[in-house]
Amino acid sequence: MTSRYRVEYALKSHRRDEFIEWIKALLAGPFVLHADIESFDSEFPELYDIPEDSDIYLKEHEKVIAKDCQRRYLEIFKDVENLIEHTILIDEINDKNPERNSTSRLRNLVPSLGRFFTPLPLTEAFLIEDERRAISKRRLVSPSFNDVRMILNTAQIMALTKIYKDKAKAHLKLITFDGDVTLYEDGQSLNENSAVVKRLINLLKLDLFVGVVTAAGYPNQSGAEKYHERLQGLIDYFNNPNCSLKDSQKENLLVMGAESNYLFRYNNEMKGLKFINSDEWLLPQVKSWDNDKITYIMDTIYQHLVHLRMKFNLEQSTTIIKKERSVGIIPNEGYKILREQLEEMVLSCSNKLNIILRGSRKSYSDSHEALIQLRDIKVCAFNGGSDVWVDIGDKALGVESLQKYLCQDSNSEFCPITKAESLHIGDQFASLGANDFKARLSACTVWIANPAETVAILDDLINYLE
Structure with a gap:
């Protein structure tokens, strides 16, 4: 009942x-x-x-x-x-x-x-x-x-x-996925026996680009190991001598980390993920963002999370993590944040962001013009199921960045990659506190509830394509 x-x-x-x-x-x-x-x-x-x-x-x-x-x-x-x-x-x-x-x-x-x-x-x-x-x-x-x-x-x-069947040049080209609860269970990773691995391989065999657009953010080449751990079963298959994929098809695998902040691509020579310098793929509007303003947003949200942690008596059971372009609160080992508290915190952070991005906080600068320009910066607050994070950027920018990056060579038969030729699959599409929601601005979307549904929808997709 x-x-x-x-x-x-x-x-x-x-x-x-x-x-x-x-x-x-x-x-x-x-x-x-x-x-x-x-x-x-x-x-x-x-x-x-x-x-x-x-x-x-x-x-x-x-x-x-x-x-x-x-x-x-x-x-x-x-x-x-x-x-x-x-x-x-x-x-x-x-x-x-x-x-x-x-x-x-x-x-x-x-x-x-x-x-x-x-x-x-x-x-x-x-x-x-x-x-x-x-x-x-x-x-x-x-x-x-x-x-x-x-x-x-x-x-x-x-x-x-x-579209794929009816038009020779306009068809599905890019499929992106959320990580946790979409490709694998929350906090888990892909292994060689994961049902979704076989489906991802089939998508790559069809010469489609496959991207993982995740909130997990690890910068530089050192971060490649973290994403490698999450995609272990798939990458191990790539490096297996019996792999049925072409080298070019393997390099159609990409990972966009921290919503839209770090890009990695599978590299055959490295036999793993290679960090792609931001100068090669960042959208022009993102390149224009002022780092001082980003720092101000992150500092303000950090202080707000400190306040919320004290408000809910979570000092002993949680840790606040601050990164270059994200800040979040996570439970310590052996503890759990109640669902109602997670919801309260993500909604409170969203309200705080609305105030900041409206430029109503005069503590940042005496220049009204500088405050107004904060609106240009995209920020995403979401409930990860067991934690709350606020990231600079969002998945709309992450998907759009992949569309533009993959079409730097305008002569490619795959270019351009339009929104009607892109699909994002994720589990968080509620209007607030869900980071897949913004992907609707840049691609067609499918809303799943667990990895088993991802497998089922990919089976349908592959069957219809073939």
Whole structure:
């Protein structure tokens, strides 16, 4: 039975996705009005010829109701599909004529909606997920958040693979992944027996670029060993004499650390990850960031975490770590930070960042102009599940940096790599306190809940591509 705590926690606004909740609400109508096993007698009199107490009657009755519910659900997904296509069209018109600034019907209904980079075949995806999850056959449990999430995931995979098949030059080129809880369990690493390793190898065999965009931040070449540990099973396969990958395919593996601050790429000569100097890949807007302002942001958040640690009596059980471009609070060995405290801290840090980036803190400089320029710096605060971190940069910049870096040679057949040709897979897409959320600005996304779901979605992706 679901506890009251879990019910109340799920209702918190920062843990909800408005678009998924809106679709779920649309599906509640057919479920309430038409999924009742006793409500169809008058609509299907042909069933009266079968004795009501027979198993045959009940089974046939169930089939008719399921078919009708499926039809009604499909109608809703078709309407949503059309609204998405209309939104894409309006966005394209606005891009060409910024002064128009039109708003689509869907954005009026769901104000927090982001950009769609591809149409979504929701009706096809629903039929696939209905077969797997028996959504239209359920009589007591309405279509859930996870049902809608999985339908959207499948639709996005289908859209990307349709592009791959239909257009010779416009197709899926770059797939990026979060680390913890996406490729491997929290705090764990890939080993040779990890199911996801085989799928990553298959993606590389298809000549796709594969990137890991993670919050874990380790600078310089010395940091390569830390990422090597996390990807041990995959890199060991690269160095196996029986490896079936070409050298060029191995070098399609990249790691972006600390959201968007450190880049590593597999190097055949080194037989491991090579640190890439920031001058080779940093975006122009990031290069212009003032280091003094970054230091000010990090110092301010550090002091704020000190305050929060004291406020919650966590001095003995936690440690605050400050790095060049990140600061965080982690539990000491044998201790655990309560989920509510993690949420409170990440929301408090987010509020603090909003104040800093608005330039309302006059302690930084007497120059109002200097304060306003703080807005240019992107910062990400997130709950890592057992800790809280604030990083300079975010995954939107991390994915975009990979898109630009891989296309330094404009003559490459893979260039450019657009947002519609990129996919980011992660587990943290809540509106606040989740660092995968910003990746939606730079790529198509798939929201998974654990590494097993990553394996399942990659199986779908590879099957559709092949």
